[in-house]
Amino acid sequence: MDDKTTLPTVDLTNAPLPTEKTLRHRKSLIGQAGSFVIFNLRMLRLITKGKH
Amino acid sequence: MSDVVVLGAGIAGHTAALHLSRKLGQEHTVTVVSPNSYWNWIPSNIWVGVGKMKRKQVVFPLGPIYRKKGISFEQAEAVAIRPYGDAEDPRGAVDIVRTDPAQAGETDRIRFDYLINATGPKLKFSATEGLGPDGFTVSVCTADHAVEAAAQFREVIAKLKRGQRQTIVVGVGHGTCTCEGAAFEYVFNVDTELRDAGVRDLARVIYLTNEAELGDFGVGGMVFDEHGYQTTSKIWTESLFRERGVEAIAGAHVERIEPNIVHFETLDGEHHSLEFDYAMLLPPFGGVDLAAYDRDGNDITSELFAPNGFMKVDADYTAKPYEQWRAEDWPKTYECPGFDNIFAVGIAFAPPHQISRPRKSPNGTLIAPAPPRTGMPSGVMAKTAALTIVDRIQKGKATPARDASMTEMGAACVASAGTGLRSGSAAAMTMMPVVPDYSKYPTGRDTKDTRGELGLHGHWVKLMLHYLFIYKAKGLPGWFLIPE
């Protein structure tokens, strides 16, 4: 059985971590409302631009 | 008068049937054949699988909707296609075996002028010893599987609450699996549930995938434009895993599962074993078991179907090296070669090749994510084939087919956790197109529309899609205004 050190896990130590500001933005209702609108507009653009 | 038969009542088949019934007059018939009398919004099975939603919130009976829409419903499994008919009738026919309890096992033959094969995947748990609900792991591929997964997951949480450490493995159960996005979403939900239960620190959560790199998702990864710089779905996914404390094993082919142990090989050819307390591993997909016969009863299955059981369509199936794969290889009309009245859409059509670069371990084991055919493209293909049929019925058989290649179509994939309006979070991706086209875009995709985002808004999007698509699938007023 592999133990924790021999398991071939992906090295994530260099993966960027979010800043405090980013974490706050992800939860802020106002900021997220804006992101929600933008995401939906982008989905609409995907639909109108592509073969849908 | 024309008879149109749709095999399958999943995302693709049901979409096709609704459009056909809306566009065709009452002199034509639309018949849906499907073994299950319920429709399932499969993407929300993820929430059922962690106990956040009930089964009844993701399924509904098809019968009443089909009655209202004038669609005939045969609760049955299609077992054979006879494109040239039989000795009695030269019209195409499908052999079915009934699955409704009252007539279970009875066989019948139904005739068609046009056929759409939207039978989705065969869940090939048998490809890996010990995989799946009949083995030692759980699945969320069907609503029933998800209910069972949630029950076992609840036990894991109870043990954690008693202070027992638990190892949870989430991912795919074979080197050739697809649908990594679903496994990714499930691991994200598991992590959130463990945090909400206050037991995250006692659980080791491992994502076990056949993707050579995190963020591949079976689409060869994505390049995002972020604040004027190019970044990748690999960095984005690794960041999320690090932030959440989820360990990841990439490039893995699960070889065998024993009670509480998963044995796997990695791309470097090494073999490993990992003990687990709970594992949700998706199975590889194949085409469902459909045979094909000519008028004399000779087996012509290999003419219509690829060896993996998926139906051949207007794709370029010539075997060629990865470097020579082109966007033009992908199908546009979903017409089965040689038959202008038979189409295959959704997961049922045979892709010409993978999207991700296929890799082999030094032992010759193929570790290559199969191309995903997610909900949005499945619905679009289904509508396209349905409208081609409508055109041919109304304007004549020679009317050119409509087209919708996955190289010109976008998709959104939202991995969302939590179901509340204020507490959820999600990793939301959009990609345009699904199959990269390097002749049009230097990175294969349009970076304006290919993005990865994290936050509560993605969760709202997923909730919105859940309610919108169930509304649409119920054929409620204005359903057709909701895009596929």
Ligand SMILES: Cc1cc2nc3c(=O)[nH]c(=O)nc-3n(C[C@H](O)[C@H](O)[C@H](O)COP(=O)(O)OP(=O)(O)OC[C@H]3O[C@@H](n4cnc5c(N)ncnc54)[C@H](O)[C@@H]3O)c2cc1C
């Ligand atoms: C857990 C999970 C989560 C997912 N999440 C997402 C997501 O968030 N977003 C997304 O876009 N996609 C998601 N997907 C993918 C999505 O579910 C599929 O793309 C979609 O269901 C494919 O549609 P389909 O109609 O081809 O197949 P299905 O929806 O599987 O439908 C196949 C139909 O054929 C029927 N059938 C089977 N055999 C026969 C037979 N012999 N004769 C007649 N009928 C038959 C079945 O009963 C079913 O009705 C997810 C998939 C899974 C497994």
